[in-house]
Amino acid sequence: MTIRLLPHPILTPLLTLIWLLLVNSAAPGQILLGLLLGWLIPLFTLRFWPDRVPIHQPLTLLRFLFLLIYDILVANVIVAFRILLGPKHVQPAFVVVPLDLRSDLGISLLANTICLTPGTVSAWLSPDRRTLVVHGLDVRDPEALVTTIKRRYETPLLKVFEPC
Amino acid sequence: MLDILLSVLILTGAIFTFIGSLGLARLRDFYTRLHGPTKATTLGVGSLLIASMIHFSAQGEGVSLHEILVTLFLFITAPVSAHLLSKAALHRRVESQAQVPAQIEEAETQTHFAAPTVDRL
Amino acid sequence: MLNLAVIIAFGLVSAALALTFWRLLRGPDQPDRILALDTLYVNAIALLVLLGIHLNSSLYFEAALLIAMMGFVGTVALCKYLLRGDIIE
Numbered sequence: 001m002t003i004r005l006l007p008h009p010i011l012t013p014l015l016t017l018i019w020l021l022l023v024n025s026a027a028p029g030q031i032l033l034g035l036l037l038g039w040l041i042p043l044f045t046l047r048f049w050p051d052r053v054p055i056h057q058p059l060t061l062l063r064f065l066f067l068l069i070y071d072i073l074v075a076n077v078i079v080a081f082r083i084l085l086g087p088k089h090v091q092p093a094f095v096v097v098p099l100d101l102r103s104d105l106g107i108s109l110l111a112n113t114i115c116l117t118p119g120t121v122s123a124w125l126s127p128d129r130r131t132l133v134v135h136g137l138d139v140r141d142p143e144a145l146v147t148t149i150k151r152r153y154e155t156p157l158l159k160v161f162e163p164c
Numbered sequence: 165m166l167d168i169l170l171s172v173l174i175l176t177g178a179i180f181t182f183i184g185s186l187g188l189a190r191l192r193d194f195y196t197r198l199h200g201p202t203k204a205t206t207l208g209v210g211s212l213l214i215a216s217m218i219h220f221s222a223q224g225e226g227v228s229l230h231e232i233l234v235t236l237f238l239f240i241t242a243p244v245s246a247h248l249l250s251k252a253a254l255h256r257r258v259e260s261q262a263q264v265p266a267q268i269e270e271a272e273t274q275t276h277f278a279a280p281t282v283d284r285l
Numbered sequence: 286m287l288n289l290a291v292i293i294a295f296g297l298v299s300a301a302l303a304l305t306f307w308r309l310l311r312g313p314d315q316p317d318r319i320l321a322l323d324t325l326y327v328n329a330i331a332l333l334v335l336l337g338i339h340l341n342s343s344l345y346f347e348a349a350l351l352i353a354m355m356g357f358v359g360t361v362a363l364c365k366y367l368l369r370g371d372i373i374e
Contacts, residue, residue: 133267
């Protein structure tokens with residue numbers, strides 16, 4: 001019964017928060033309207049949502065988020081310097097990262113993370129979802145890059161989404 | 165004091181936005197160009213939006229937080245569009261400075277649908 | 286102080302727009318042009334936010350939000366067209 005009436009317990013407060021940010025006020029009326037929208041929208045869009053993924057170890061996820069914010073800042077500065085130095089100082093390369101993650105959400109989060117972090121863009125996912133091809137802006141040591149991606153970003157995501 | 169903070173944020177934002185576009189104009193192949201806009205511009209617009217948030221909150225008409233929405237939206241969508249763009253480029257075999265892995269070449273030749281032949285968009 | 290910073294920032298973002306526009310016109314391949322278009326959206330958002338600060342009005346925020354959303358949808362649609370030769374399957 002709870003599942004039918006409240007299909008996404010996390011989505012409802014999130015939508016309420018987005019509504020409040022959108023109208024840029026926290027008046028009681030707006031909170032009520034936001035709650036109503038947050039309750040109705042998941043109810044109507046229920047069929048479009050993929051299966052819910054259980055989240056283990058929320059603390060690891062939080063730590064991962066902070067690591068991510070720090071890495072985004074560093075990434076921007078590094079890429080900015082590479083661009084200013086000019087095209088002669090970059091050494092682009094494709095590297096192939098074998099994936100241990102299996103869930104769709106995990107893989108998409110990893111791909112997004114790679115796009116936001118130092119000099120790498122996830123370029124291509126193999127149709128069988130076993131490997132991710134990453135394009136690096138300045139790759140001196142492809143092996144080290146693969147190891148860094150696997151240790152720094154994939155391990156926390158594995159802990160959160162697929163503990164076994 | 166607030167003025168100095170705001171000025172620094174605005175200038176950082178503008179410089180990063182500029183560097184992102186500079187990378188787009190200056191680098192040599194498509195895949196390296198992809199790096200400039202996805203990274204430099206997200207931080208550039210991000211810090212501009214933070215500046216706007218502080219500016220309007222300091223006006224005294226309540227806290228202004230709706231800029232967070234745009235920032236969040238840009239941070240979520242930038243990687244997705246970068247990935248799609250590079251996928252489209254690999255599909256169309258856009259020239260690359262780096263060696264494209266053989267795996268991709270194989271998979272892209274096997275796909276049954278033909279690439280659209282358009283001269284201009 | 287703030288005014289000067291905003292005016293310098295206007296100059297930088299406009300230069301960024303010009304560079305992006307140059308890539309849009311020149312871009313040897315279609316993905317290049319789509320990327321340039323995507324960057325153009327982001328630069329337009331930056332310009333709108335700056336204008337909002339300069340004119341001291343938060344009216345421009347909605348426009349920035351709309352550009353962010355529509356720009357993303359446009360980029361995805363164009364990429365999908367290149368990948369599949371069709372947008373709605």
